[in-house]
Amino acid sequence: MLTKVFCMRLNTYGVVIGWLGIIFSFLATILLSVALGFVDEIAQQIVAGSKSADVTLDQVRSVLVISLSVYLALKVINLLSSAMLLVGTVKERHLLLLPWLINNGVILAFGIVVHLGLWAQVFSSPTPFLDALPIILFSMAILAFGWYLYYGIYSLFKQIQVTSDIQRPLIAPASQQTNSYPSYTKI
Template sequence: MLNSLFCVNLRTAGKTISWISIVFSLILTVAFSFILNEIKPVSYISLEDSYALREGFIYVISFCLTIALLNLLISIFLVLGIIKERHLLFLPWLICSGIVLTLGTFLNLFCFISSLVLINTSRGYEPLYSICIFIVLAFGIYIYCGIYSLYKQVEYSYKQKYPLNNRMDATAGYSHLEKSFVRL
């Protein structure tokens, strides 16, 4: 478990990361919406191919817009979880980031291994790109570990504030209700 992220308190680092993600998602949402609005048919290819190309491009941009909006929502949940100290609001960010990091790691490993196998036929830059992507993934894993540590801290403090009563105490509270129903 980490106590700080980039030599900063976990709460401050978590808020900063979530706000940067919110701003980035807003910028991407506006950009993809603008691109989606400006798509025109391509005039230098046949009409049928132009519509197929345009439709495919619309699907890709719509998918990217959906991902940007989901990331915006997940980042809002993260910042609310940090501010309100609710550990369950961290879970969407942790789950989605875990999936993205896992898929990114496997995809990068596949690309790195295939570039090493095909190094004689390629330009030789692919291993360098894979190493750069590994550095970005390591950076992402470090951030993930920091947010997970913050999640555990908030979960622990939440359980300290609101401890679960044992079963006897929980059922004892309902006995007065049963007695009042019997009297009626």
């Protein structure tokens, strides 16, 4: 498990990632909402710039509405999971970090599939390997960076989980147990 990420303590790192996720997701939500509002104009520009005669305005508009709506939903989910990451880090509640871990785990899995497809395309192209090497190295660096960031939050999750189990055990030690009624039955 990591103890620091980019020379920051894990709690500081969790707060920074939470705030960055909130800010960028909020800005992307605004941008995608504006794009959905101007979808007709965007579709007209795409059709006008298209060299293919098979592309119709309705097809482009439908694809734009569907893709922008899905991406908007994903950004709202990312906004909520980043807010939960921030609150979970500040209040030291490890279960509030789970939505961010699940969300970004899915994004990383999707990224692996995309990168494998990119590598397959690069290897199958007729270009020499040395020309494709920078693309492959850049792709591997992005994937490694994503895993490092994810592993930092996972380490924070495990650290908070361990400290919360020590602070609040599920069963009190035998020396603290009494033969009285539970406190919720006393009036």
